[in-house]
Amino acid sequence: MAKTTSGKMEETLAVRHDAESAAALFPPMLLEAERMAQAVSAGLHGRRRAGPGETFWQHRPYAFGDPVSAIDWRQSARAADRLYVRQNEWEAAAAAYLWRDPSHSLDYASQKTLPTKRRRADILLAALTILLSQAGERIGLLGEDRRPFQGRTAPERMLEALHIGEFNDATGAPPLASVPAGARVVMASDFFTAPESVERAVAALASNGAQGVLLQVCDPAEEDFPFEGRVEFRDLESKDRLIFGQTASLADAYKAKFAAHRGALEAIAQQSGWRFFVHRTDHAPQTALLSLFTAIADMRAWKA
Secondary structure (H helix, E strand, C coil): CCCCHHHHHHHHHHHHHHHHHHHHHHHHHHHHHHHHHHHHHCCCCCCCCECCCCCEEEEEECCCCCCHHHECHHHHHCCCCCCEEEEEECCCCCEEEEEECCCHHHCCCCCCCCCCHHHHHHHHHHHHHHHHHHCCCEEEECCCCCCCECCCCHHHHHHHHCCCCCCCHHHCCCCCCCCCCCCEEEEEECCCCCHHHHHHHHHHHHCCCCEEEEEEEECHHHHHCCCCCCEEEECCCCCCEEEECCHHHHHHHHHHHHHHHHHHHHHHHHHCCCEEEEEECCCCHHHHHHHHHHHHHHHHHHHC
16 A cells, blocks of 8 residues: 555654664764774874784794895894894784664663663774774675775764664574674674574684674673562563562572573684674673773784
């Protein structure tokens, strides 16, 4: 049945309202991400890596396996009994690919004073994009057929590509995506999905030589289960509801299940040579950001 003119107008206004609401989130989120990145970058001095660049970094003693062409004969002449190799700083603009769970599962905060898991994940990825772009990296969106971002506009373009005002419950599990050989990947989610779906996605990427990080973002209530008495629980994706009268009696069984699920995720990361980090929304985000950035930098160093 064809839509009436008034129906089309209402739909257009609804879309425009959603778009304006999403756009309004950009400035404060970018500001928060920039502040977070600035706080972390202060502790990153001295983390430069050797590689095939043109900027001198340091001299080190010659080691077995080093090419003769790498020897700095002028520096070596100053030492009577040792040869020195000239190392340059790594300058190749390698690509890192990011993914954030687009489902309603992340749209949760147990307290008004806490951000939703989704907002914290978005700001962490935006701040990570700032740090990576400052280091000359290219940043792509996992599963998206678009060229990686680079430069000062990369954080804003990343938030735009994440569709921060939209949800898609059909794609709550990491995508079966392909990336260039040797790429680095960060997946941010609560991973409240079947571990097998996460394993398939990680295995597909790892088989192509990709290294990566699984970042599990959780609300403190999801770990601590502080509920007592009669409580109604609502599934954020299916909208199903369950009411329990003696909720505290479920705590031990719940925590055991939660720990087993996290253990399965840790095993998936370990068997593929990936890293697994946990971040609670009541903890300082700078700690998680520093862990993510240093892990990505270390992966680049391994390839060098």
